[in-house]
Amino acid sequence: MAKSFNLTFFSPKLRLNKLRNLSSISQLKDEDGFTLVELIVVVMMIGILSSIAIPQFMTSADKAKQKEATGIVSAMIKGATAYQVEYGSLPSNAGELSEYAVFQRCTAPAADIIARGGAVCKTNPPAVGPVPSTAQSFYSTSGNYFLEFQAPTGQTLSSGGTGSLFQVRANPTGGAYIDNGSAVMGCYNPKDGTSEVYEHKANDKGPQSNFRGC
Numbered sequence: 001m002a003k004s005f006n007l008t009f010f011s012p013k014l015r016l017n018k019l020r021n022l023s024s025i026s027q028l029k030d031e032d033g034f035t036l037v038e039l040i041v042v043v044m045m046i047g048i049l050s051s052i053a054i055p056q057f058m059t060s061a062d063k064a065k066q067k068e069a070t071g072i073v074s075a076m077i078k079g080a081t082a083y084q085v086e087y088g089s090l091p092s093n094a095g096e097l098s099e100y101a102v103f104q105r106c107t108a109p110a111a112d113i114i115a116r117g118g119a120v121c122k123t124n125p126p127a128v129g130p131v132p133s134t135a136q137s138f139y140s141t142s143g144n145y146f147l148e149f150q151a152p153t154g155q156t157l158s159s160g161g162t163g164s165l166f167q168v169r170a171n172p173t174g175g176a177y178i179d180n181g182s183a184v185m186g187c188y189n190p191k192d193g194t195s196e197v198y199e200h201k202a203n204d205k206g207p208q209s210n211f212r213g214c
Contacts, residue, residue: 062202066182069145069170070199073186075101076149077195080166084190090151090166095133097149103131105138117174118143144177145170145184150211158214163191165214171207179206187214 079101083091091097106113106121107129113120121127121143131138137148149168157163166188172181182200185208189195196214 062177062181065142065144065172065177066184066199068140068142069147069172069184070197072103072140072145072147073168073170073184074197075103076147076168077166077186077188077197080149080151080188081190081195084166084188090164090188090190092136092151093133094131094135094138098131098133103138104128104141105131106141106143108139108143110139113139113143114173114178115175116143117177119175139173140170143174144172144181146173155213157189157191159189159192159194161191163189165189167211167213169208169211172205173207181205183208185212187212189214 076097079097079099080091082100083089083096094103097103106127108120108123108127121139121141126141128141136150137146139146147168147170149166151164151166153164154162155165157165168186170184170186172178172183182202182204183206184200185196185198187196187198194214196212198212200208
């Protein structure tokens with residue numbers, strides 16, 4: 001049996017009655033809405049909130065990058081400590097450090113890393129390889145930091161007198177991060193067994209020219 005449909009709802013008369021029940025044009029004009037001043041205020045508020053939120057986001061991103069350098073510096077200090085305990089002297093290159101901690105580096109050309117940072121270290125395949133055994137400096141695998149270490153003698157010690165120190169310096173590099181990033185310093189004093197890993201703060205942005213003592 002064929003079904004029948006009630007088409008009353010779609011009749012022209014019913015639709016006309018519905019239109020008549022709508023508010024008149026004059027009533028619609030009286031309805032509340034946004035004025036031009038209110039729209040300007042809203043846009044200004046969005047701009048102010050963006051100017052506050054975006055720098056905070058960038059600061060958090062830079063801090064996350066700094067943690068990579070902190071991890072590498074910490075590992076180097078621990079490796080130097082273990083080396084000194086076993087051999088009675090401080091490691092002078094990456095080969096000696098590798099007995100206790102093996103490090104990787106970005107193998108892209110230094111000029112490209114300085115100019116573009118991590119963009120050249122994350123190619124496919126990644127431009128990553130072991131640190132040469134004779135090296136005393138290398139770029140981190142991300143390309144965000146340039147790490148240098150030394151074990152000079154005759155250094156002034158914070159505990160008094162002079163002696164040998166193992167010192168590490170990780171400076172930000174790569175594009176704008178050279179100026180926006182914060183350095184990380186490390187030091188190990190075998191005379192009294194003290195060590196330190198120091199993260200420079202946001203107001204110390206950019207590379208640091210001196211190693212840190214301890």
